Amino acid sequence: MFKIAYFDNSGSDEKRLGWQISLTKRLGPVDLIPLESVHAQGCEYALVWHPPHGQLARLKNLKLIISMGQGVDHLFADKALPEWPYIVRLVDPDMSHALSQWAILAVLDHLRDGPFYRQAAESRQFRAIDQKQTKGLKLGVYGMGAIGKVIAERLHMLGFDVHGWSRGLRDFGPDITAHHGLAGCDEMLQSCMVHICVLPLTAETRHIYTARAFCLMPKGSYFINGGRGQQVVETDLLDAIQSGHLAGACLDVFETEPLPNTHPFWAERAITIWPHVAAQTNPDTSADQVATALQAVKKGNSPAHQVDRDKGY
Ligand code: GLV
Numbered sequence: 001m002f003k004i005a006y007f008d009n010s011g012s013d014e015k016r017l018g019w020q021i022s023l024t025k026r027l028g029p030v031d032l033i034p035l036e037s038v039h040a041q042g043c044e045y046a047l048v049w050h051p052p053h054g055q056l057a058r059l060k061n062l063k064l065i066i067s068m069g070q071g072v073d074h075l076f077a078d079k080a081l082p083e084w085p086y087i088v089r090l091v092d093p094d095m096s097h098a099l100s101q102w103a104i105l106a107v108l109d110h111l112r113d114g115p116f117y118r119q120a121a122e123s124r125q126f127r128a129i130d131q132k133q134t135k136g137l138k139l140g141v142y143g144m145g146a147i148g149k150v151i152a153e154r155l156h157m158l159g160f161d162v163h164g165w166s167r168g169l170r171d172f173g174p175d176i177t178a179h180h181g182l183a184g185c186d187e188m189l190q191s192c193m194v195h196i197c198v199l200p201l202t203a204e205t206r207h208i209y210t211a212r213a214f215c216l217m218p219k220g221s222y223f224i225n226g227g228r229g230q231q232v233v234e235t236d237l238l239d240a241i242q243s244g245h246l247a248g249a250c251l252d253v254f255e256t257e258p259l260p261n262t263h264p265f266w267a268e269r270a271i272t273i274w275p276h277v278a279a280q281t282n283p284d285t286s287a288d289q290v291a292t293a294l295q296a297v298k299k300g301n302s303p304a305h306q307v308d309r310d311k312g313y
Contacts, residue, residue: 002027002294005043005059007035008068009050015283019047022287027294045294046085049281053078056085064088064297066290069281070095070147072307073201073228087307088293094285096150099226102278103151103196104158106224106250107139110194115248115272136161140192142185143199143227144172145313147279151196152176163188167204189216194224200313201228209233214240222247226278229254234265241270252278 002023008015016032023030033040035048035055044061049068056065057080067075067089075081109115111134120127137160141152144164149172156162156175163177164170165188172178179188185208189195195217199205209223209232217223223246225232234255240246248270254263257276265271293303307313 002030002045002298003043004030004032004294005035005040005046005048005056005062006032007046007048007051007055015281018283019287019290022283023291026287026291045297047290048075050074051078054080056080057082064293064303066090066293067307070279071200071228072313073230075307076312083309086293086297086303087309088289088303088305089307089313090281090286090289091146091305092282092286092289093146093150094282095279096147099147099198099279100151100154102252102274103198103224103226104154106226106272107155107160107194107196107222108158109272110222110224110248110250111137115269119269135159137194138163138192139194140165140179140188140196142188142195142197144170144176144178145198145200147226148198151198163192186216189213190218193218193220194222196224197227197231199227199231201230202312204312205231207231207233209237211236211239214246217246219245220247221245223249225249225251225253227253229257238264238268241268246270248272250274252276 020032033043035051041058042061043059044063046056046059046062047066047068056062062082062085064086065075070090072087072089075087111132113129116129139155139160140163141148142165144152144166148164152162152164163179164172165179165185169180170178214236237249241248250272252274253276259265265273296303
């Protein structure tokens with residue numbers, strides 16, 4: 001039987017049960033042992049989301065850490081993270097699908113003036129404004145991994161001129177204009193009217209959206225963040241919106257989560273706030289990957305979708 005040290009900071013029993021059922025279907029009985037309990041100490045496998053710092057280091061037999069989400073910044077934030085186990089992140093097409101739906105919703109809601117019409121409806125105003133001209137509009141997707149590529153391809157199908165940014169030189173096919181490196185990032189900042197961030201959080205991407213970046217964006221641009229809050233200097237974003245340079249933003253992630261209720265973003269009507277729900281982990285669709293990784297490591301093989309510790313994703 002697989003004995004798996006388990007931790008999920010939501011504390012949801014339902015989610016835990018979801019994993020228990022989905023993994024049992026694929027592997028036979030599995031034991032999900034609370035990470036912080038003494039019984040977890042002999043575990044060779046861990047399935048975790050935002051584990052308390054120092055807890056994974058207690059598991060001396062650990063061979064595999066599976067992040068219960070696509071991001072792994074929650075693991076690298078732990079200075080005591082053990083160096084030897086494999087680290088695997090979820091790469092679930094269902095989550096890419098969900099995140100692309102959210103990103104498309106955010107793009108279209110902005111372009112079709114959703115915030116304006118919702119506010120008008122609140123005061124029962126049946127009032128039209130001129131529709132934005134959107135054909136061939138340039139949109140930029142920052143982070144062209146498993147999720148970014150799906151977002152970019154689907155936005156292209158909606159008739160937009162889609163640009164994609166990656167760290168190193170990559171080819172995204174004929175439909176997406178590729179940019180890379182720091183110069184490529186500036187090119188995209190300067191030419192796109194909608195900016196969609198789905199980057200992983202690393203030392204290189206922390207606070208990349210600064211006053212300088214917002215200033216490079218053309219006046220009237222819109223910023224969408226489905227990556228991580230720590231990539232944005234939040235006061236700079238607020239200044240760029242309040243000065244009228246940016247049209248607004250749609251944010252799913254924040255420097256501090258839950259977003260404190262005194263945070264100035266709540267009062268800014270040009271900012272649409274989502275509580276980190278753009279793509280929620282679904283045990284049912286992710287369990288195949290988790291089960292395959294567990295079986296691979298049990299047989300002494302290396303698992304797929306490993307995280308590169310040097311790159312941080
Ligand atoms: C969610 O933010 C994830 O990383 O899966």
